[in-house]
Amino acid sequence: MKYPEKVSNYIVSWINNYVNESGVKGLVVGISGGVDSALTSTLCAKTGQDVLCLEMPIYQNKDQVLRSRKHIDWLKTNFQNVTSKKIELDKTFESFVSSLPNHSSDKHELSLANTRSRLRMVTLYYFSGLYNYIVAGTGNKVEDFGIGFYTKYGDGGVDISPIADLLKSEVFSLAKFHNIINEIIVAEPNDGLWNDNRSDEDQIGASYEEIENAMINYDNKENLSQREKDVLKIYYSFNIANKHKMDPIPVCKIPKEYL
Numbered sequence: 164m165k166y167p168e169k170v171s172n173y174i175v176s177w178i179n180n181y182v183n184e185s186g187v188k189g190l191v192v193g194i195s196g197g198v199d200s201a202l203t204s205t206l207c208a209k210t211g212q213d214v215l216c217l218e219m220p221i222y223q224n225k226d227q228v229l230r231s232r233k234h235i236d237w238l239k240t241n242f243q244n245v246t247s248k249k250i251e252l253d254k255t256f257e258s259f260v261s262s263l264p265n266h267s268s269d270k271h272e273l274s275l276a277n278t279r280s281r282l283r284m285v286t287l288y289y290f291s292g293l294y295n296y297i298v299a300g301t302g303n304k305v306e307d308f309g310i311g312f313y314t315k316y317g318d319g320g321v322d323i324s325p326i327a328d329l330l331k332s333e334v335f336s337l338a339k340f341h342n343i344i345n346e347i348i349v350a351e352p353n354d355g356l357w358n359d360n361r362s363d364e365d366q367i368g369a370s371y372e373e374i375e376n377a378m379i380n381y382d383n384k385e386n387l388s389q390r391e392k393d394v395l396k397i398y399y400s401f402n403i404a405n406k407h408k409m410d411p412i413p414v415c416k417i418p419k420e421y422l
Contacts, residue, residue, distance in 0.1 A: 164333050167340040171206065174325050179210045181323055182297065189213030189296045191287055193318070194247075195355055196230035200301040201347050202338045203326055204234070207299050208242040215290060218249040219283045221256045224360050230347050237344060248290070252282050276356035280317025288320075297322040305331045305371055309378045310398060311405025312367065314356075319408060330379070331371040367401070369394045 164170065182190065192204040194216045207214045216235050220228055238245045256279060287298045300321030306312040307327045313319045326334060338348050352363040352371060364370050369377075377391070377398040387395065 164336040164340075167337055170329075170333075171209070171337060171340065174206050175209045178207060178299070178323065178325055179212065182210065182212050185297065187295050187297050189215065189294060190299045191215045191217060191290050191294070191296045192299045193217050193219060193283055193287055193301065194231045194235055195301070196227035196234070196347065197301075197350065197352060198334055198338050198343070198347055199303055199306075199326065201234050201343045202334055202341070203299055203301040204238060204245075205338075205341050205343060206325055208238055208245050211244055213294075213296070214238075214242070214245045215294065215296060216245060216247040217283075217287060217290065218247065219252050219286050220249075221252045221279045221282065221355075222358060223355055224353070226350070227353065227355050230344070230350060233344055234347060250286050252279075252286065255282055272357075276354075277314045277317055279356045280314035280354075281320075284314075284317050284320040291322075300324040300327065302327050303329055303331050303334050305375050305378060308409055310367065310374060310401035311408040312354075312363065312401065313408065315408050318354075330375050332375060368397050374398055 178190070189212050190207045190210075192200060192207055192214065194200050194204060204214065204216055216238065218228070218231050218235070235245075235247045239247070259278060259282070260275065284298075290296065291298050298321045300318070300323065302313055302318065302321075302324060303326055307319075307324065326337075329337070335348060353360065354363060354366075367374065373390075373394045374397070377395045384392075384395070
């Protein structure tokens with residue numbers, strides 16, 4: 164990234180303008196222990212607006228919980244406008260699962276993983292409504308507009324998306340520029356939605372670096388290595404399958420003469 168300071172200032176100004184024009188009183192951000200939420204919350208904090216950081220563990224890996232706590236402590240040390248709450252959602256999730264019929268399948272496990280994300284979205288919007296805040300999303304460009312790697316009406320349910328025009332590599336660049344804790348920057352990306360703690364790369368079948376290259380650099384498909392061809396197939400597979408997330412909701416338009 165050529166101008167990290169300019170990019171940061173632009174995003175901070177954009178968030179500030181949106182908050183001021185909306186007439187709301189602040190922002191709420193979910194903190195996961197990953198670099199995307201760390202950068203988003205830092206940029207929100209730099210606006211000077213009130214920022215509420217929420218930890219919402221559901222059977223969370225201890226490393227993720229520790230990174231989340233360290234980042235929030237770092238934010239509070241550097242920004243007086245940041246507050247935080249930890250909402251334990253284990254029992255809420257358990258109660259939901261206990262109300263379901265018994266199933267044993269990959270789709271059942273995927274649905275439960277997405278349920279975790281949606282419970283967090285509900286929690287974010289509870290506090291959003293309580294304090295008249297808006298929910299700041301933490302998705303990057305590769306996830307949000309490349310492969311649709313997020314939960315519809317889960318982490319995809321937000322009011323604004325401050326870093327959704329940044330590629331993953333650009334997220335890392337800005338995180339380093341803002342001196343975000345190195346432990347977060349070097350941590351293996353993980354959505355924290357699975358009991359086996361599988362990484363994003365395990366789920367996607369390629370690293371974010373590979374997917375990003377496929378997204379922006381593979382115009383000449385004839386000169387690709389076999390691995391690059393395989394990654395391109397992975398990219399297109401996710402992109403096509405997740406169009407329903409990335410495109411506007413289809414609306415059935417009734418012919419005027421019928422009305």
